[in-house]
Amino acid sequence: MPTAFPLPSDLSPATVSNTASLLRIVALSLISGAAIASRLFAVINFESIIHEFDPWFNYRATRVLAAKGFYEFWNWFDPTAWYPLGRVVGGTVYPGLMATSGVIYSFLHALNLPVDIRNICVMLAPGFSALTAWATYMFTKEMKDESAGLLAAAFIGIVPGYISRSVAGSYDNEAIAIFLLMFTFYCWIKALKLGSALFGTLAAVFYFYMVAAWGGYVFITNMIPLHGLVLILMGRYTSRLYVAYSSWYVIGTLSSMQVPFVGFQPVSTSEHMAALGVFGLLQIVAFTQLVRSHVSSKQFQDLLFVFAVTTGILGGVAFVGLTYTGSIAPWTGRFYSLWDTGYAKKHIPIIASVSEHQPTAWPSFFMDLQFLIFLFPAGVILCFHQLRDEHVFVIIYAVMASYFAGVMVRLMLTLTPVVCVASAVAFSSLLDTYVDAAEPEHAEESSEAAAPSASKKAKKAAAQAAAPDTGSTLTDIAAAATPTKKGEKPKTKAIYGLDTRLAIIMNAFGMLAFFVFHCTWATSNAYSSPSVVLASTNADGSQHIIDDFREAYYWLRQNTPETAVVMSWWDYGYQIAGMADRPTLVDNNTWNNTHIATVGKAMSSSEEVAYPILRKHDVDYVLVIFGGLLGYSGDDINKFLWMVRIAQGVWPEEIQEPNYFTPQGEYRVDDMASPAMKNSLMYKMSYYRFSELFGGGAATDRVRNQQVPKVGPTLDYLDEAYTTENWIVRIYEVRKEDLLGRDLKSANAFALGKKRKRSKPVSRRRAIV
């Protein structure tokens, strides 16, 4: 058989397979290393710190778990969250993440390795990304072969779409969930292939872990039944499917119900009904198969028809009836928002106010996946070539995940693994074709007529062909080298010559190289900021750390009473609880819309209206984020409209969004600002004494690029308690009622020596001058 380049001939099959296996292990460990290393930008550029918002809660919960043990954590009631309601943490949390860190912590401490719990939490996501790479390798291996597996592992290891959720310090449920997702899918495919109850059970166990770790487990709950259903509809029912699905569903569902936060949901909510339905369907199909093997064909036809119709009707009626009576909960709002992107904005503004719940902009597909997004469809089409059961799975997964990723930025994460798998299949097919040394057999006939160089090559090839049995693909050298393949027919379709091969392979490696550059760039620039600490550069180019958040939180922690209640917008709830260790009114676990709306109302109404609300909730300090001095755009004035909207949802007659705009419909903070805006607590707290900082010059808000009024707002019911170095965080203390029973406004006026009758004309004249 002709080859395009010489192949070693004196290798024993054992040597080849051993070398290949060693190379695979080395490649996998290098991929793991790359996956971990590329996630460490945040630690190297900043420090080992927990990022953003939700991770702070997870970290705090993990500290409780590590310090007090699992049972204390299980029964933990946190009185400082949602003051005065409190939060039953053990029952309202997916404990998988904390339990994982807790187990690692206990294990290391049992070995007398005193690793700080914070470092475990910070490094958990990179560590699990290495495991994800391995799980993806195993999964892709089932789709095609090991080389595709290695490619998929390398892709998922560094692809920004996954890194965005798993950099060091991003201690969130997704950090371990993607590994669990991939490994559950792998176990499922393996169970389906082998008809193995063991792998079915393994899939169930990892499904349970996934349920304990992330709310996104519903994706698996619906993907596997969908796969099963499609297989049945394709007429591919086998006993393997029956064994795999039944063992997964029964064990998985029972174990998932052990998670307190999930409880009876698997049998009582609509999201989980598909799995139950497919389970029932499988039983029916299995039963009919059994009956068919015992009953004659005509009788069977009739029997089957009656049976199928009655069970179908009964099942449907039961489902509708149960939903109607309330035994089965209807779809939740978050679920509806997956089908109708405008739903959340209309009905649940709190969900819409989160940036990661917005529909995905198309550039972010390229940003997160780069060239994989082009290869992805090719890989999916390649799956149709063989269309084994597992290929059906990838196709369904690709379709579903693509839709969800388009609906919500956050769900880009579930798309990423399948993109990596499909792209790896496509890419490895390309490489297989072009790296393969074999040339078509009829090359010799055509080479006579071809150019002399070609005939030279053909001669060379013929010389090579004299050597016994060279393989069809490089990875299959060993298999080809065995004598059993001797009689195999030579390929009729393959590539001629080295030049074509080199051109394609160079191009392919160029794409890979650009992918690596892009991933590194995207990771270091877009996804590695802790957002607790901001960085800027000094005039001399050195890094300058802006640490206002921690400055304020630490001040609260050290210099206020431990019971001081802090009110802030819910975004900062977890951070205040985690860093300042003080009770908060609302936090990122946005379960109580009314409570959040109360805070929104307090922030958006005038001092006189807000004060009773503050006092009723025992608020001691109010914390606002103000970016006007530094140009930090994620501040509270920019989020203010969401507060207004959410408050309006509950008190439509008191708070109206249009009042906060100018008559021209502009959102302004300068002299033109609407009276409702100027009187709102948020506006006053943000700009209190801000203009004085400019010493009579024009005070410019650098976020909104507007000049704030020369005479700033005054506060009667609050006192400025602390402002950070760059004015990003401002903390106000709520005054206690006046001892003499006056309202605070007149008490203030008295203290300033003003006459009781306000000399309005004077001040007006002053304002004109």
Next chain:
Amino acid sequence: MRDKMLLRRCTVSLLSFTLFAAANADSFENTAVVRTIELGGSLVHVTTTFAVKALEAGSSVYTVALGDVEKQKTSWLEAKVKGQAKALAVLDRGADSTNGVHLLDITLPQTLGLNATINIVLDSVQTHVTYPWPERASQQEEQALKYEAGLFVLSPYHTAVQRTKIRSTSPSIHSYTTPKALEDFTLDATVTKTGATITYGPYNNIAPSANEGFISKHQQPVVVHYNYEYPVAEVPKLKRTAEISHWGANLNIQDEIHLRNAGPALKGHFSRLEHQTQAFYKRSSPHVIPGITLHLPAGIQNTYYYDLIGNVSTSRLRVAPSVPKNAQTNQYSVLELKPRYPIMGGWNYSFTLGWDAPLADSASWDKTTGKYIVQIPVLTPIPAAVVNEAEITIILPEGATNVEFATPFPPVSSSMSTHTTFLDTTGRPAITLHFKDLTEKHAQPIYVSYNVPLSAHLKKPVAVAVAFFSVFAFALVTRRLDLRIHKK
């Protein structure tokens, strides 16, 4: 060498104990006593010079007296002969419950003949003697403190002439006590003020005063209310952990410091605007601690400064190159430590500061006994601050035996325990010492000596090797075991 020194100290104290009976009111006369009080914030330096004349031949123990309160507040004390560098041994005779005086015996370098004279300088540092007055001050206001002391320097001997100078850092002194009923001692003005100095005395012909009769009749409190232009820093709690590692040739020192501004509490609220304005016009208020400058040892590495919520990035460190031990040098690594926020009056700030130092800079090995001797400073001096409570834990290498330690001054309590860390099998011996009211003057080394046998050194690698080999052995066995039910 250390042991010898210890021995000598013991013999000295023994010696003075035997001479205890020799001290009585007739053996000396104070020809002149001058007390100088340098007013400060947390610390007040008091230097008392006794010009002494012996009335008996062969007197060698001179006794000084401190009032009960004064003794309580004196956290450091040293006696010297004027002009000499060597400190004299001081023996605390304990409180005398009847008359409220505390007697200290100073052993003179040589016995004095009749009418021989000597000048003894008693240097002391008092802590917790000042308090802010008014107790609250706003951001723009100045800081004023009050200091209280006894008018007379007490002494068991007759004193010919005595005066007390109180020096402030600034001439703006709001008020001071004018003592009355001093006709017995002086006919002139009882007190004079020149610039920043207030002088009480001279008072002549004072009878032996270390007794209840004199104290109740003549002793009276003197209060000075003065402006103080520097912040008053206080460390309510300091926890130092020193970990000696032979494998890493490393001495890790970690301080958990709780810093507090003991000046007047902030009146009203903190205004960043005013703070920034003051900083802009370089008129920052005296009672803000914007940062502290610490002198860390030379040659340190991996310095870290963090608090409960992470690294604090606002500090600068200039590391001096490593200095061999016992070298006469004052090379320091300078750390300009800036807290997350300016510490206003009454505010707290707790943080952790640590570093690694080469062990060779502070350890040596005694060939004769085979013992290692390591010196560990009690604390890193925090300028002009008092450490109320200090807990010092010294963690020795795993398997260290014959542990002995010598402290430069007696601790409040000490205990031994076992500390298990970093792949330890049996744990490391740890010494925990508690101290009270430490000042810059207390930054002296604690000496620890111990043996480490070779077997102890090898404990860790052996343990790790055994653990790894057992894992491999387990893998080896499981790989070869066939647990399948249906064997192929």
